[in-house]
Amino acid sequence: MPATTHMRAKSGLTLLVTAGLLVLAAIAFLAINVDEEITQLGSARSDNVQWSLSQAEVEFLEYARQLDNPTDVVQLTRRFDIFYSRVSTIETAEVFAKLRAHNDAEERIAEIRTFLNESARIIDAGEETILTQSQALKDLASDVRPVIRLLAKSGLEVFSRSSDQQRAEVAQTLTQLAVTLAALIGALFIGVLYLNRLNATLAGRERAQAQTATRMNTVISTSLDAVIVSDERGRILEFNPAAEATFGHHCEDVIGRDIGEIIVPDHLRDAHEAGMERMRRSGERHVVGKGRVQLEGKRASGQTFPVELALQSAKTDDGEIFIAFLRDISKRVENEKALVEARDRALAGEKLKTDFLATMSHEIRTPLNGLLGNLTLLRDTRLSKEQDRYLGYMESSGRLLMSHISDVLDITRYDAGKLDTRSEPVHLSALLEDIIDNQSGMAVENETTLDWGWDGEPMHWIVSDHDRLQHVMMNLVGNAVKFTRRGKVSVTARVDAIDGQNQLRLDVADTGVGIDEDLVDQVFDDFVVGETARNREVGGTGLGLGIAKRFVHALRGTISVQSTPGAGSTFTVTLPVQAATPPALSASVPDLVGTPQALRVLLVEDNEMNRIVARAMIEADGHTVVEAHHGREGAELAESQPFDLIFMDINMPVMDGREATRHIRAQTGPCRNTPIVALTANALASDQTALLEDGMNSILTKPLSRDALRRVLAEYGTEALEEADPMLVNLDHSAETRQTVGEAAFAKLVARFTQEVDDLLAWLGSSEPHDYLEVAARSHKVAGSAAIFGALQLQTTLKELENATRSGDTSAFEHSLRKLPAVWSETKPRLL
The missing domain is CATH 1.20.1330 (f41 fragment of flagellin, N-terminal domain)
Structure with missing residues (x-):
């Protein structure tokens, strides 16, 4: 002043x-x-x-x-x-x-x-x-x-x-x-x-300044922080009571003495003196006016301790002075150290949990791969009706177990920030229609009406993640059907332009039991299943909505619910979307009659059960399999013999699959450029990316399925067609239909159905351009007719063709198109 x-x-x-x-x-x-x-x-x-x-x-x-x-x-x-x-x-x-x-x-x-x-x-x-x-x-x-x-x-x-x-x-x-x-x-x-x-x-x-000086002296003397004032030579001018308590010196003992001698630790004294000299000589300042910095101080007893220092300067008639504000932060540093240690332990525990889940995923999927694979092979044998029913139960239980494993891994990936999403063209109408078709059986069983439709102008193709969106909607529609008896479930899609951005709104409304008021705010939490008799009746783990919420957030959207107990619930999903251009099918439809070509396949797998299952599936399609029990053996075989395709397990003794792949790619053997497909139970996207960087061409996730193996074999050069399945037609179902409609009517229906399939094959084999929507529609129609006669293999092939067409998967489309004539030629005689 x-x-x-x-x-x-x-x-x-x-x-x-x-x-x-x-x-x-x-x-x-x-x-x-x-x-x-x-x-x-x-x-x-x-x-x-x-x-x-x-x-x-x-x-x-x-x-x-x-x-x-x-x-x-x-x-x-x-x-x-x-x-x-x-x-x-x-x-x-x-x-x-x-x-x-x-x-x-x-x-x-x-x-x-x-x-x-x-x-x-x-x-x-x-x-x-x-x-x-x-x-x-x-x-x-x-x-x-x-x-x-x-x-x-x-x-x-x-x-x-x-x-x-x-x-x-x-x-x-x-x-x-x-x-x-x-x-x-x-x-x-x-x-x-x-x-x-x-x-x-x-x-x-001057009077005001005198009063201000009095107040400042009072503030300094009562400050909880140590305040030390020194001149430009470093001599102490003021030393407040807090400084006395902090450093253990009396004010009258330190006035006029060098500040470095009083509070600077011995091992920092040279640096302090050098800094003071530099400031006096050139005016360069590293600490003055730079805010709070953490240093070490020295007590009168010689003990060093951490302090927080803020240093300012001021001009006076007697020259420049420096005001140091110091605070003993010993306890805070100890607390921060404890927090860091706790954080490190938590991160280590989180990493351990993630590693544990990844390991358990592999360990659980490995025996599950053998179980489901053997069930698939068992399905190829002649079974009694009762055995077929038991086999179906076992397959359902295995798929349910796999679903639970996938749910837990999805939660772990999301919470660890590793849940990846894809941006690809998605046929939203086809996706919703497939979900409605999938849930229609349960809806009929519950005597519930299930429908869907657009509100306003439809946007059939959008850019989104097909699998994530399908998972969310399947969960919401499945829950709605599961909790609704003798009622109605409606799915409504709507696209609104908000601030120049298209917002997709999906409403799933039901007239079911509703949600208790005390559970509405918790319904998206993990393991929340409710306590009503209806909840106990339908069962569930309580993870579905929690995973759905994570998927919606990963897609940058929101999910909410409105519910009235006894009157029903409405779940609403809102996502930002962009209109997508429908993917074009191949201009030339491949020949419907292909020549089977056997491949020479190297199977590198340390688990005996997995080798047996995979070998049986591959050889069933006419291919030759050579086995290796670990990565080094597989690498040696690849160096000495040519193979058309290599299936490589990842976790193996002696040499793992990644190292074996790098070794094969680095050598000049006959398999240096042979396609290598990873076999892994680890579904983490980051790990799968690392596999591709090692030189692998694609990845198959365990447990292996016959369809997945066939798609890979088709993708990498095979034109083999599926052999005739002795269970192409469910004869019991066909006989029941024959008995229901009568022999004469059944013969006419079979003739009509036969002509329908022949016309579809002739149209698909023609050289005219094929619109993807028309291919999907006609395949869907014929698949429905095939279900009436129990033509299971034909129905499955047509559904594969429909799904590949709707998703724009050209490779899967061509594969299904090649299978269709052979399947029909085997199915047709069994219908008569």
Whole structure:
């Protein structure tokens, strides 16, 4: 505060002095102007300009009088020359500049110059010419005489006005000088008043500063932080009570001593001294004004401890001072250390959990792969009706177990931030229709109406993640059907443009039991299944909605629910979407009749059960299999023998699949460029990406399925077709249909169905372009007819064709299209 007041007072005085100097400068300038004007007036009288003009007229009259006696040629010439000189002076002298600037005077001078030039030709010609031309000289003189008189008169007028103007300018300058003197006197008076006021203000501020200083001393003395004030040499000036408590020194013992000696630990003393010296020498500062920094301090006992320091500087009359605010943060550092250790333990536990789940995924999927694979192989044998039913139960249980494993892994991936989504064209209408078809059986069983539709203009193709969106909607629709009896479930799709962004809204409304009020806010939590009898009846793990919520959030959307117990529920999913261009099918439909081609396959797998199952599935399609029990054996076989395709397990002893793949790719053996397909139970996307980076071409997730193996075999060069399945037709179902409609009607239906399939095959085999929607529609229609006659394999193949068409999967489309004729040729005789 004192420095601020002093600066303002100094600024006021500087302003007054500056104003006074400006006024004095103005007075000096005006005085110089007055002196110059007076000098100019005196100069004009001394030059006697008017006299010069009059004298020129006198000389002309003398010359004209001499013309009356032209015989005295010498005298005549002398008078002409004198007049000539006077006119030349008028033409060139600076004093006649104002006269020459006058328009009339300029013209008269020009006329006089003409007279002089004409007369000079005669006079300069000699005495004889002068005598003979004397009359011409008289006539010239007579003509110019009025002009000379008017010139003299003009001169009198011009210089008279000039003198008047000079006198007016002198008077104006004197007036300005007087006004300036008055302003100076006024400014001095105002300055006196200002100084008096400033003096009173300074006195008041000094009192305020004294009070402020008292308050500041009180604040410093009562501050919980240690406050130490030192000069620019590092000598302590103030040491508050908090500093005494923090560092263990008494104030009177440290005043005047070096601050480094008192509070800086010995091992930091050299750095402190170097910093002080650098600041004194160059002004460079690393800590001053940089906010709070964490350092070490030293107590009187020599103990070092962590402190938080904030250092500021200030200018005083005695020089620069430094104010240090220090805080003992020993406890905080200990707490932070404990938190870091707890965080590290938590992260380690999270990583351990993720690793555990990944490992358990592999360990569980491995035996599950053997179980489901053997069930698939068992399905190929001839079974009794009761055995077929038991086999179906076992397959359902296995798929349910796999679903639970996938749910847990999905939750883990999301919570670990590793849940990946894909952006691809999705046929939303087909996706919803498939879900409705899938759940229609349960809806009929519950005597519930199930439908779906668009509200407003439909957007069939969108950019989204097909699998994630299908999972969400399957869960919501499945729950709605599961909890609704003798009611209605409706799925409504709507697209609205909000702020230039398309928002997809999917509503799943049911008239079922509803959700209790105390569960509405928890329905998306994990393991929430409710307590009603209906909940217990339908069962469930309580993970479905939790996973659905995670998937929706991963797609940058929201999910919510509104429910009334006993009246039903409405789940709403809102997602930002973009319209997608439908993927085009191949312009040329592949031949419907393919030539089977056997592949030589290397199967690298350490689990015996998995090898047995995979080998049986591959050999069932006519391919040759060579087995390797670990990665090194597989790499050695790949170096010595050619193979068309390699199936490589990942977790194996001796050498794992990744290392074996890198080894094969790095060698120059016959399998260096052979496609390698990873077999893994680990579904984490990051791990799968690493497998592809190692040189693998694609990935198959365990447990393996026959369809998945066949798709891979087809993708990498096989054109083999599925062999005839002895259970192509469910004969019991076919017999039941025959009995229901009668023998004659059944024969007509079979004939009609046969023609329908033949027409579809003929149309698909034609060269005309095929629209994907029409292919999907006709396949869907024929698949429905196949279900009536129990043609299970034909129905499955047509559904595969439909799904591949709707999703734009060209490879799967071509594979299903190649299978269809063979399946039909085996199915057709069994229907008759």
